Amino acid sequence: MAAVTTSVASMDRSFLEHNLSDTMSCLRQCSNTQELKQIHARMLKTGLMQDSSAVSKFLSFCLFKNPPCFLPYAQMVFDSLHHPDTFLWNLMIRGFSSSNEPERSILLYRQMLCRSAPLNVYTFPFLLKACSNESAFGETKQIHAQIIKFGYAGDVYATNSMINAYAVTGNVQFAHRLFDRSPLRDIVSWNSMIKGYAKVGKMGIALKFFQNMPEKNVISWTTLISGYVQAGMNKEALDLFRGMQNADVEPDHVSLANVISACAQLGALEQGKWIHAYVSKRSIRLDSVLGCVLIDMYAKCGEMEEALSVFRKMKKDSVQAWTAVISGFACNGNGRAALSQFMEMQNMGIEPNEITFTAVLTACSYNGLVGEGKLLFRSMERSYNLKPTIEHYGCMVDLLGRAGRIDEAKELIENMPLKPNAVIWGALLKACQIHKNVELGERIGEILMRMDPHHGGRYVHTANLYAMARKWDRAVETRRRMKDQGALKVPGRSTISVDGTVHVFFAGDRSHPEIEGIHSKWKAIRAKLGEKGYMAEAEDMRIDLLEEEREVEMAMEQHSERLAIAYGMMKSKAGSTLRIVKNLRVCKDCHTVTKLISKIYQRDIVMRDRIRFHHFSDGKCSCGDYW
Ligand code: ZN
Ligand code: ZN
Numbered sequence: 030m031a032a033v034t035t036s037v038a039s040m041d042r043s044f045l046e047h048n049l050s051d052t053m054s055c056l057r058q059c060s061n062t063q064e065l066k067q068i069h070a071r072m073l074k075t076g077l078m079q080d081s082s083a084v085s086k087f088l089s090f091c092l093f094k095n096p097p098c099f100l101p102y103a104q105m106v107f108d109s110l111h112h113p114d115t116f117l118w119n120l121m122i123r124g125f126s127s128s129n130e131p132e133r134s135i136l137l138y139r140q141m142l143c144r145s146a147p148l149n150v151y152t153f154p155f156l157l158k159a160c161s162n163e164s165a166f167g168e169t170k171q172i173h174a175q176i177i178k179f180g181y182a183g184d185v186y187a188t189n190s191m192i193n194a195y196a197v198t199g200n201v202q203f204a205h206r207l208f209d210r211s212p213l214r215d216i217v218s219w220n221s222m223i224k225g226y227a228k229v230g231k232m233g234i235a236l237k238f239f240q241n242m243p244e245k246n247v248i249s250w251t252t253l254i255s256g257y258v259q260a261g262m263n264k265e266a267l268d269l270f271r272g273m274q275n276a277d278v279e280p281d282h283v284s285l286a287n288v289i290s291a292c293a294q295l296g297a298l299e300q301g302k303w304i305h306a307y308v309s310k311r312s313i314r315l316d317s318v319l320g321c322v323l324i325d326m327y328a329k330c331g332e333m334e335e336a337l338s339v340f341r342k343m344k345k346d347s348v349q350a351w352t353a354v355i356s357g358f359a360c361n362g363n364g365r366a367a368l369s370q371f372m373e374m375q376n377m378g379i380e381p382n383e384i385t386f387t388a389v390l391t392a393c394s395y396n397g398l399v400g401e402g403k404l405l406f407r408s409m410e411r412s413y414n415l416k417p418t419i420e421h422y423g424c425m426v427d428l429l430g431r432a433g434r435i436d437e438a439k440e441l442i443e444n445m446p447l448k449p450n451a452v453i454w455g456a457l458l459k460a461c462q463i464h465k466n467v468e469l470g471e472r473i474g475e476i477l478m479r480m481d482p483h484h485g486g487r488y489v490h491t492a493n494l495y496a497m498a499r500k501w502d503r504a505v506e507t508r509r510r511m512k513d514q515g516a517l518k519v520p521g522r523s524t525i526s527v528d529g530t531v532h533v534f535f536a537g538d539r540s541h542p543e544i545e546g547i548h549s550k551w552k553a554i555r556a557k558l559g560e561k562g563y564m565a566e567a568e569d570m571r572i573d574l575l576e577e578e579r580e581v582e583m584a585m586e587q588h589s590e591r592l593a594i595a596y597g598m599m600k601s602k603a604g605s606t607l608r609i610v611k612n613l614r615v616c617k618d619c620h621t622v623t624k625l626i627s628k629i630y631q632r633d634i635v636m637r638d639r640i641r642f643h644h645f646s647d648g649k650c651s652c653g654d655y656w
Contacts, residue, residue, distance in 0.1 A: 048075045049083050056090045065091070065102060084110070085117060092124025100128055119151050126159035134159035135168055150184050157190040161197040169194045185213045192218045196225025220248050227256025232265075245276075251284040254291075263291035264524075264531050267300060285313070286322045293326035296610035296637055297526040301326045305339075315339075317347040324350065328357025330608060331635040331642055333366075348379050356388035360641045362651050364396030371405075383415055390424035394431060395641060397655065402428045423452045430460025431655070435469065451480050451487075458490055467498040478510070485511060485518035522612045523589035527600045534592040543596070551587075551595040558625050588619050590636065594626060606633040614638050624648050 055068050069078075069087070077083040084106075091103035107113065107121055118141050125133040138156050141148060153176055160169040173191055181187045188211050195204035204225050208218060219242040226235035239245070239253050250273045257266035270288040273280060280288075285308060292301035305323055308315065315323075320343040327336035336357050343350050351374040358367035371389045374381065381389070386409055393402030406425055409415045422445050429438035438457055442449050454477050461470030474491030481487050488511035495504035521536040534541065541547060590611050597607040615623075615638040627634050628648030636643045644651035 045075075045077065045080060045083075048077055049080070049086075052077060052083070053086060056087070059090075062099070062102065065099060069102075069106065081114060081117070085120060088117065088120055088124070092120065097128055100125070100130075104133070113146070115147050115149055115152070118146055118148070119155070122152065122159070123155040126155040127162065131159035131162040132165075135163070135165065138172075148179065150181055150187060153181065153187045154190040157194040161194045164198050166195075166198040166200055169198055169200075183212075185211075185215065188213075189215060189218045189221070193221040193224075196221040197228070199225075199228060201225035201229055201231075216242070216244060216246055216249070219243075220246075220252055223249060223252045223256070227252060227259070230260050232256055232260050232262060245278070247278055247281050247284070250276075250278055251281060251287070254284050255287045258287045258291050258294075261294070263294045264533065266291040267295070267297065267531065282313070282316065282319060286318050289319070289322040289326050293322070293329040294610070295524050295526065295531050296330050296608050296635075297524075297531055298327075298330040298332065298608055299526060299529055300531075301330065302335075303529075315342060317343070317349060321347075321349050321353045324353040324357060328353065328361065329637060331361060331637070331644060333357055333361055333363070345377055346379070348374075348382055348385060351379055352382070352385040352388055355385060355392065359388050359392035359395060360637075361644075362395055362642060362653075364392040364398050367392035368398070368401060381413065383418060383421070386415065386417075387420050387424060390421060390428065394424055394428035395652075395655070397428075397432050399428060399432045399434065419447050419450055419453065422447065422449075423456055426453050427456040427459070430457055431463060433460075433464050435460055435464060435466055439469070451477060451484070454480070455487075455490070458494070462490065462494050462497065465497065467494060467500070470494045474507075478507075482514050483516045485516040488514075488516055489518060519613060521589040523593040524610045525593040525597050526608065527597060532593070532596060534589045534596070536589045537587045538589065538592060541592075541596070543599075546599060547592055547595045550599050551591055554595060554598065554626065554630075557629055558622065561625060561629060563622065563625055588616065590615060590619050591622070594623065594634065598630065598632070604631060606635060609634065609636045611636060611638045614640055615643065620650065620654070624650055 052068060052072060055064075055071075059065050059068060072078045072083065072087065078087075088103050088107060091099035091106070103121070103124060107117070110117070113121075118137065122134045122137050125131060125137065134156055138152070141152075153172065156172060157169065159165075160172065169191075172194075176182055176184075176187050176191065188207060192204045192207050192211065195201070195207065201222075204222060208214065208222055211218060219238060222238045223235045226232070226238065235253060235256055239249060242249060250269065254266050254269050254273070257263070257269060266288060270280070270284070270291075273284070285304060289301060289304055292298070292304065301323075305326075307313075308319065308323075313319070320339060323339045324336045327333070327339065336354065340350060340354050345351075351370065355367045355370050355374075358364070358370060367389055371381070371385070374385075386405065389405055390402055393399070393405065402425065406417065406421065409417050409421065422441065425441055426438045429435070429441065435457070438460060442453060442457065454473050458470055458473045458477060461467070461473065470491075471494070474487070474494060477484075477487040478491060488507050492504045492507040492511075495501070495507060523534050525532050525534075532541065538544075590609055593609045594607060597609070601607065615636060620643070623634055623636060623643070623645050625648065626632065627645035631647070634643075634645040636645065642651065
């Protein structure tokens, strides 16, 4: 080694520099490991590997090349160095911190300590970033201790990195304590606090931080918007996006994707279209993420034509985009189109993944395509080496059960390699309800109520099954059991978007400022339905009229979707389409009522419930009453 060093020392500096610039231009064009090896060999031969600035340039190239295909090579070269300096150690830690193996950064740091390599203030930020990406809370705490020990506790960078690491690893209280003590907070530390509280769903506190921060950047807005979307507070996300517009902050891809998905959840087609237009107008690149959320948004608003037109403009190489289209057809009840899209995708050489199969099996289930569904289910393992998950079994039970093949569904559950969960049993119970198999339904109801004693829906479905079989005593008893257990029903909630504002209604809700008008509108609609011979479903009503639940059942006439329909009829032009999103499955009675309204008032009504779409038009529904 000594001999080489001497020869380097005596080498002409300009020769080295010439070589370096040559090597760098080779590196910039290097695209595979073979070429990289050649460059490396040349650097060894010309002595460039003895020059620390050349080594750092070479390593930087390997570490930060996108896609990250040279990371192992960087590690190998680094391991061959005798005394890498602090700069190189930090470089390696940084390189691995955002890779898919962030734990390597932590290992490098450990090596660094073992070899007594000196560290400096730049060592910690990326090390902590690695901890965040690895969700390594324990390591974060240890590194915190070392920061104090090595005397960097007063450093703003290190402190802000600590705040971020604690917030992101789900320990927002630790982050908060540090934040309170930190003498120099910057925008990054404020953003970290918003992120930390949003991550644990404490949106109220996240909002307080947002409101109190001295200045905000696009990340502050985006973080809060994403938090709202994740917490299911989609209306708040949209309102905040409007605030962002008013504040003249240019949204980035992440915030756009988040608000589009908020629109999808709310069924807010107008706002969704507006954001789509905004994306086009600003020539914002339609990458796979934005494309998929747009497809999903249009599909969830029942606009498959628009969804397809977005899809046509995208590169067809992402399985996510194909899956979004297939699942759009599925929830809009067009099983055949979903299947043909699935075939086309395979013809293009794109391999379906597990989510694609859930989508295509769901499509089969909603359309009673039993043979196709069974073939696809079998092909998962045979042709694609994908093990069916509990979701796929759920789809199959649903498919067989709805189609009346209850014994087959039961057999599938008995022979499945996974432990059936409540979703699987729930699907079978639903099938028993549709096909009036009370005996089996009773047994499954028992299983479900034992599995989930605090889930109100389990009791309600079982009680409905009894009511259907006219076993009133059992029905009443089941409802009483629900009450004794303190099990709660998820409150029904419907949203409708009118003139760019989203209105939310709960069952029996009186909080809307125009509630009096809405009630009298509903009374008028109800009277008109009565004239046309409508009577509420006796079975549903009977169970709903148990004395002790009168106040709940008063709400029957005020199921949230009815309030939304009444409001929509009040506020929109005659003949225009109403778009409603409901958080639960639409009940049989509301389904009948909505069909009638679509005929009497000549209104198309698009209603998305928890499961799927109903396009009501001229007295019929697109689901063909098969839901
Ligand atoms: Zn209803
Ligand atoms: Zn329907």
